[in-house]
Amino acid sequence: MTMNLITGIIAVAIGGIYLVTAMLLPEMRMGDRLGPKLFPTLVGILAILSGLVLVIQERKPERRSKKADFGFVTHxxxxxxxxxxxxxxxxxxxxxxxxxxxxxxxxxxxxxxxxxxxxxxxxxxxxxxxxxxxxxxxxxxxxxxxxxxxxxxxxxxx
Amino acid sequence: MQDIFSNLALGLQTAMTWTNILWVVIGGSLGTIIGMLPGLGPATGVAVLIPITFGMNPATALITMCAVYYGAMFGGSRASIMINVPGDASAIVSCFDGYQMTKQGRAGPALAISAIASFIGGMIGMVFLVFLTQPIAAAALKFGPAEMFSLLLFALVATITLSEGNLLKGLIAIAFGLMLSTIGIDGMTGIIRFTYGVESLNDGIDFLVIIIGVYAVTEVYKNFKDTNAVYKLDSKSIGKVWISREDWRRSWKPMLRNSPLGFIIGVLPGMGGSIATFMSYALEKNLSKRPEEFGKGAIEGLAAPEASNNACSCGAMVPLLTLGIPGSGTTAVMLGALMMLGVKPGPTLFTDHPEIAWGVIASMLIGNIILIIINLPLAIPLVQILRVPTRIMLPIIMGLALIGTFFLNYSSFDFIIVMIAGIIGYMFSKLEIPLPPLVLALILGGAFEQNLRNSMVLSDGNISIFFQKPISVVFLVLAAGTLVYALLRRKKHAA
Structure with a gap:
């Protein structure tokens, strides 16, 4: 797997977990128009979208990034x-x-x-x-x- | 105008105490030493030395951290010149001609010009800093939540667009940083968010712990691959650490030209010393009548980036001091340490604590003078540090990092966070995900969200508030502009 593919998958996964958690937060506004949910929701969507675009870009062979090497085996x-x-x-x-x-x-x-x-x-x-x-x-x-x-x-x- | 001089006088009064001067000497020397070590730059230097600033008054603490910062800048190039191993990213360019000079037996003049150029760059940067901070801080005082939000948005966008690397990965790093910043109790409603039942997370994650993790622990891990490196250092052949009249003739103009350039780059968020030095090198090579000598020991090829680098570190202080927004990894660390001490940099620093703001600026003047004294006559004894093998230095850095973590909150839970941050930082470096946007987003995330919510309260939920205030519009246009610029540049790159 290439570096960008892994990065994209991680972003979608973490963004997904984060977004679901954000959605489950209680609605509480107390004079605060946005409440505690909206900002995290936007951040979660940002992570998922960026991750998805990164993954889609990797499909084109000419734009593909290098293969990821964490060195689990070599090092x-x-x-x-x-x-x-x-x-x-x-x-x-x-x-x-x-x-x-x-x-x-x-x-x-x-x-x-x-x-x-x-x-x-x-x-x-x-x-x-x-x-x-x-x-x-x-x-x-x-x-x-x-x-x-x-x-x-x-x-x-x- | 007169204001500036009376302020500077106040600053000098603060800075010129024996305690502060002593800390400038200590901080500058320690910074020089850490800066010299391969791979360890100013951010790591300030991060592991944070504990020594605890118990100090805020002015002394900030003065000490600044001394470490530019000490590391002075020191970074020593290793480049002597052993061809850059101390940090901004010292890479110094290898090009610096090490060539050493190979030609001109290590003495190389060390001398790097110290002199650093001094000149620092001094010119200081002058700009003195004249710029007051008007910017005064303007920033008028910022409401909408302006602040747009400014923070611009800072975050600029961090990923102006730096090298993949735009999307930068965005992902920002998203991760913002996520981390939302962990804990929400200040406006008291709701606990994203702790997943871990009580120790209720107060949020201390971003200094993350910073120590990714800047110190990760750096040690990166060196694990090659812990046996021993560098050959021939100190007898250094000769006299001074430059000839010819050397001076060739380098004074490049130094003067590149200091303002470096300063401007430093002010911009996301553009640090490495970009400043590369740009200065390219500029001088283009302007030179003898471009073929570059890379073969041309003294101006060393003088220009060195001056630019130190001016850049002065520039980076402008957004930190006046707006409370760090533009680089190192200033992010300094911001974190200051908040620990109960000082909030930003426009109010100049009205509420002018002695701190101006004391720091004045201390840079003193620091520059002290560092040139340290780095010229003591150049030869100082480079002996390079003989100490990496396998001795790494455990010390690791030990300091963990002790530093402990001092932040006296919490053993922080050790778990710092160790995890160290591993994640290492994985990120393997995936080439940039860390500075994450750190910046983590630090600024709280203010970012709060200003967004406050603006919405003010405007009664109308998003047009960001387009009604002229200053806010300027920052939004700037943010969009850098984004377009980055996309165009990358397209050109790909074509």
């Missing part, structure tokens, strides 16, 4: 790294409240640097520890922003 490694980063990144955010700033940040940095800078454990350890300590120093100590405090932070004088 499988990249996708594995992206998915891992996504999962670990979300987990990082979830544990920050309970574990504080320093431990999750160090662990996250160790993870991401190991992923990118593979096989250099010492370098990555230094990077992870230095990064979390420097950012803590800059944000919590120097700029006085409040950061989640875990048991390590509670032992610190600042």
């Amino acid at each position: 499988r490694q990249v996708w594995i790294k992206i998915l891992l980063t996504t999962v670990v990144g979300i987990a990082y955010g979830l544990v920050m409240d309970s574990l504080g700033f320093l431990i999750p940040t160090t662990l996250f940095m160790l993870f991401i640097s190991t992923l990118i800078n593979r096989g250099r454990l010492v370098q990555n350890l230094v990077l992870a520890v230095a990064f979390s300590m420097i950012t803590y120093g800059v944000f919590a100590v120097a700029l006085k922003l409040s950061l989640p405090r875990g048991f390590i932070e509670q032992m610190l004088p600042f």
